[in-house]
Amino acid sequence: MNNPYIPYPVEIEKIEVENESRDIRTFRFAFANPADRAAFDFTAGQFAELSVLGAGESPVGIASSPLDRDYVEFTVKRYASGVVTTALHNLQPGDRMGIRGPMGNGYPVERLAGRNAVVISGGFAVTTLRALIRYLLHPDIRPTVGDITVIYGARSPGELCYKNEFLDWSKRSDIEVHLTVDKGDPSWKGRVGFVPAAVAEIAPSARNALCFICGPPVMLKYTVPELTRLDFAPEDTFLSFEMRMKCGIGKCGRCNIGPHYVCVDGPVFSLAETRDMPLEY
């Protein structure tokens, strides 16, 4: 019997502290059984339940690319009330835990063939978009898509996730990276300002483009009108949702927005789809 609640055993290979507040860490996992990595076949934008025995499970977006074949990465923010995220943050490289997934639908990467990608993100919500960017930059994939434009913002320079990776990408010619911070510090030479303002100023072209956007509700609220002004079609603009989840497989009944179960039908929805959804998220 294939019990859908039993996680794949994994070992923590590496832990990276992502921010100054030290409450966001990226965990790199190796599957204990190599065959499980093959079974864990995913698309950027999908998520999984991270399982710590004795603490529980937490649904987290996959932060590594599907083409990072040897490992998977998840970036986890620790909340004071989060039993699982706190337990996770207390683990060390070499510790064993579990992963159950992949779950959800992922970004419609197949629609990107020959088209441009505009990626907009704020704060810690960047994780699955980082997976998407890594995927698009893979030597096998990069030639199949057009221009890639990334706008990523955080509260302060110290809160930018994957900072070195973004700085490396910003030196490349095949991707345009704009980083912004709400408030700079003496070391920050880059852009200062909120993400919606940066989007308005940079004004990425909607021509032949799909837009992917992840961020806190307030960022979405002010960024979506800018995208509309720039003529991004609601059918070509994609958001990813977060809801409290348990089973992750459309059974336990808690993550629905209207008739859509975020764990199975989402977490990625087009802006057009979200306009038919009740405002209950």
Next chain:
Amino acid sequence: METRIVPQTEMAAFVGELMKTARVMAPVRRDGVGYFEWLESADQLDATCVVPRSSPKAALLPRCETLFGWRLEKGEQRIVPPPEPIPQILFGLHPCDVRAIATLDAVFASDPSPDRLYLARRAVTTVIGRGSLADPATAFFRELGVDPMDNGGCDLFLAPLDPDRHVLEIISDKGRALLPACERFPKADDRALALLADLRKSSAAKTEANPGLEQLAAKLAGMFESDLWSRIHEHCAGCGVCAFLCPTCHCFDIQEEQRGDRGARVRVWDTCQFGLFTRHASGHNPRTSQKERLRQRIMHKFSYGIEKFKVPFCVGCGRCVGCCPANNDLRAILRTIRETPSE
């Protein structure tokens, strides 16, 4: 179809025979109230109870169920699979409770990840329905198109002829496997079968043939912002008894149990009526008050369930009507919804 006559006085003896083949859940009576429970002896059976207060869903979705266990062995984590389910018979289910099993089946068998724990238990479950000629006061299953003489979804069905006799219908392979327990009863004669046909005809005539559930689902989908919700939730204490007694409510929580170097991940009943149900770790909660939670309950039952799983998440058993401490009446809510003009 093979049929037998089971005298009412033989019902406990019949259940006694069944208990030799599998564990049996059936109506029992305690302090004057009927409940579905696992029998320890056949004489516990209450052969007159129509819709017991608790539903038989616990037989398929136990109130607390181990998804898997684990233990540490020399620092290594070992997963311990849950025990295989054992054969079980659900005896004396009203057709509305049988219909509720079809709802659970639709949810737990759904793609992309069928719930194999549920399906394994379902596969070893035999359903023995029992029809009824008198509807309980709070029930409204006829309104939803459930006929209390319908044997659909049953492996065996006890169709009442009069207070003293049932026709036992042997319907499926699982039902035929219980033939040895049925052979003590005489075959039903033509007169009995003709009487049953008449009773079925008059029961069907009293049952709504077109309950209009798809139309109700579509109408509700447009009523998310209706002021109805701010009116009806004021009667609701958010206690969740409706969901725990409901034969179709299946929402669950997953919790951890640990004792020293061993533990288990367990599934327990939960309900959308509780504030914690949707509260994120960040503190954000999409359903902050009972208004949103009660709306979710009604929407899930009569709109989302039908849209997503093609089955209503309510069978009209009336348990929630009879047991609500605040006298909330789902029948009245449904009437209000049906009478609200479409926008």
